[in-house]
Amino acid sequence: MPNSTKRRLPFYRRAIYRVILSAQRARIYRRLAERLRPRCVISEATEDDLRAVGLWLSAHDASPLAPVHPGVRNYAAKSATRVVGFAQLVHNERAHAAFAGYWLFALQVRLLWRGSGVGTALCQEVIRQATAEGAPSLSLLVSAANAPAIALYRKLGFEVASTPALDAALETDTTPPDRRRIAMSRPL
Numbered sequence: 001m002p003n004s005t006k007r008r009l010p011f012y013r014r015a016i017y018r019v020i021l022s023a024q025r026a027r028i029y030r031r032l033a034e035r036l037r038p039r040c041v042i043s044e045a046t047e048d049d050l051r052a053v054g055l056w057l058s059a060h061d062a063s064p065l066a067p068v069h070p071g072v073r074n075y076a077a078k079s080a081t082r083v084v085g086f087a088q089l090v091h092n093e094r095a096h097a098a099f100a101g102y103w104l105f106a107l108q109v110r111l112l113w114r115g116s117g118v119g120t121a122l123c124q125e126v127i128r129q130a131t132a133e134g135a136p137s138l139s140l141l142v143s144a145a146n147a148p149a150i151a152l153y154r155k156l157g158f159e160v161a162s163t164p165a166l167d168a169a170l171e172t173d174t175t176p177p178d179r180r181r182i183a184m185s186r187p188l
């Protein structure tokens, strides 16, 4: 998102966010969060859910959603009617060779819900659906600096993937160096 449209949070909110993010690095926080969080349900996102996700993500510097087409399935994690997490399964049939196949895309969990198992549940749903569609493997792109996401993906069996086509495509990545992305993949 261009800087001009990025919403800058007030200092005190950024400080609170930093404290929460740092607490979430502790396993004990995550075990407590898992026990205490309200029930949430994963299902295919409705149009209302997608509108809510669009508003939520546009307030952050997050990847835009893949455009809706028959190869995209959207999943929402909801507590009552509130969307607290989101992920996409994207089947690229005719994409550039490097990006063909099944991809987990746009995984996001709201800050206060992180560490409580929502991200895991969303990924498991995407893995389940990709398996049901006969996908041989599931791939994703993640910033090399995103330790929580990489830990989650490793826990679910993803490993860093490298093919000449992927490496060449990622070489031309225009994302800033501190957000350089790597590909990960897991067989299904």
Ligand SMILES: CC(C)(COP(=O)(O)OP(=O)(O)OC[C@H]1O[C@@H](n2cnc3c(N)ncnc32)[C@H](O)[C@@H]1OP(=O)(O)O)[C@@H](O)C(=O)NCCC(=O)NCCS
Pocket: 021, 024, 025, 026, 027, 030, 031, 106, 107, 108, 109, 110, 113, 114, 115, 116, 117, 118, 119, 120, 121, 141, 142, 143, 146, 147, 148, 149, 151, 152, 153, 155
């Ligand atoms: C990455 C993200 C989706 C993880 O979702 P989550 O709901 O917090 O993840 P879970 O609670 O299911 O955690 C599962 C595992 O992820 C890892 N993990 C999660 N948060 C972590 C943290 N803050 N520090 C280190 N590891 C973490 C742990 O291995 C954890 O398993 P454990 O608790 O048994 O050790 C979430 O942090 C998020 O929305 N981040 C911002 C958006 C983003 O980076 N998306 C990824 C795009 S590729």
